[in-house]
Every structure is written in C-alpha cells, then in structure tokens.
Amino acid sequence: MDYSRNLGIGGSFMRPSKRSNYNRRAAALKYHQRASRLFTSSRLSQPEYNKTLREALVNAQRSLMLDPDNYDTLVLIGEIYFDIGDDSSIHRALECYDRAIGLCPDRPDAYAGKANLMLYDFDAPDDAELLARKALRLSQKTGEDPELLEMNYICLLNVLEARGKLGAARWLIRQALNKNPSDFMQEMAESTLKRMGE
C-alpha cells in the first residue's frame, strides 16, 4: 500500500521522476527559446550569419535531447537546417520534418516546412504542392491562429508561383485576402502580383 498518498507533503507531486521530468522540460524550454531567438535574429546580411545559425542549432539540439518528442523543436531544427542548406543539412531537415509529422500528423507546420524543402532542395514540386495544400487544409481545419493560417496561405502561394500556376495563385490570393485581410497579407499579395506581372 502506498502510504505516501496519505501524507500532506509528498505524494505524486513530489515523486522524483515527475519532478526531474518537470526540470528537464523547463531546461528544454530555455534552450528552445534561446534557439528560437538566435534563429529569428539571424540575417543573411550579417557577417556572423552562419555562426549564429550554428549556435541556434546547438541550442535547439540540446532542447531536443532533453525533450525528444517535442514537435515545435523538431520543426525549428528543420527550419534551421533548411536555412543552412548544405547537402547533409537538407537531409537532416527532411528527417526532422518526417519525425514531427509522425509525432503530430494533424499539425500543419512540419508539412509546410517539408513543402519548402521539396520545392527548393529536392526538386519535387508536385510533392511540395501536395504538402503545402495539406498544411493549409490542416491549418483551416484546426482553427489555427489567423496569423499562422496566413503563413500557410503564403507557403502554398509561393509553391504555386514557383510552379507557374498563376491562375491558381491569383485565386488563392483572393481567398486569402477574403479570409485574412491583414496588412501583412495585403503586402505579400501585392508583391506576389507584382512579380507575376500584374
């Protein structure tokens, strides 16, 4: 019989396994935040761009070591590898996105990341379009935050533009502006239409 449950202090909250699990998650969160900060602050124009990205990657990997099944960290690592862009990095990015999709098949971010990878690095535009459409569909289905939903519109828009499907791209722009009439979406739509020669 487990008498610790009857004690005022102790019980399940204080069991070492749960407490250490909590500490591990807290540390993983710290590393994730640091990686995210380094990744978002890195700019191509900066002289230390690669160094910052590598530092972000190290922090994200530490976070993943502490919390191996974290979807968001896997997606972040995928994005960092996509940014680094060398041959081994793009394969690792693909691995991360596949693992993330395996963990949470109903979340759109990994599909969108994989779509970009397929389009730009693996020369598989058909797969890219399927993945981008899936990301958008899941984003709509799960009622994602409008600011994140419009990023999935833009992802599919980029794929359609790159494939030269300009009619479909124009239709998507109308849909996106109808559903998400934000300044950001307006700006992106205008620049896309400008590139398409309109």
Added chain:
Amino acid sequence: MLEPRCSPSLFLDQFFDFGGNGEPSIPIYNIVHTQRGRHPIYNVLEIAPDLLVTQQSSALELGENSLTLASSTIGGDDTKFGADDIDKEIADLAKQASALPNSKQRTKILNRIKELRRKKASRAHGADKGHKLSIIPIVPEAPLSGGAAAEGAADFEFGSEIWTILETLGLVGAL
C-alpha cells in the same frame, strides 16, 4: 510550563523587520507571501519581474499593497521579446521578404516570421498544453496604514503559534 525569556514579538524581531512600537513596518503576511514573486527558480526560468502580474484585491482595494504572482505558461515567457517588439520585427522582416526576388531567400525570411508569430501566439514549445506555474489568487491582508492595530494582533497570534511550537519542541529554554 516554562516562562518565556522574551516576548513573542521580540523573538519574531530576530526574523522580521519590526517597527519602533512593536508594530511590523511591513505586514508579515506580505513579507512571507510576496517572496513568491521573487522565488529563485524565476531567475532560472528567465521570468523577469515585468512578467509578474499584480494580483489586486477588489475587496480591499489595496492598490500597490497587493501580492505579485508569476504569470507563466510553457513557452510564453521569453523575456527578450514583448508583443510590440515582435510586431516591429515582423514588420521589418515582411518588408525585406516582399522586396526579395529570390523565392528561396524569401521563404527563409518567412520562416523567421512564422517562428516569431508562433512565439507571439505563445504556442512555441508546447505552450498550448497548459500552465507551467499555477496562478493562485490570494486576497492579501490590509495595508499597515489601514489597520495597523488589527494587523499587530494578527501578527501576535502568528507569533504565539510559533511560540507554542517551540514550547512543544522544548526549545523555549534555549532562547
């Protein structure tokens, strides 16, 4: 029963900052409980003081004499970014992205915007799964100026309780 060699208030004086007439300059309840807002773990978790939400008691209208508790969610406590900073950074990146002719470079910038938006939505690193720290509403006691006498009595009661415990443990003689 052993006679105490010092009064409870004198004994508590060793631990708490008392005022000149035996009245606490700061209510003991506040000294003890506002430590929640400065717990050492907050530094480890990078929870900055500006992330501590002031819990004001509507019943007592305490104003600044209210308790502070941590408002913290998993993934929502990145101290280096406020919502305004993120919006500004997103606007800068959006300008860069729309000006770039290379679609791969544009996508890389869009990935950064997406990461910032995830952070803004407090969803990064599983923040949507629940609170990291519970927010416990506590109604603090009245400020000193409002009813010092009543508080003094409450503190004395608190001191008596400690004294009883010390007595039970047989430590009174040691004082």
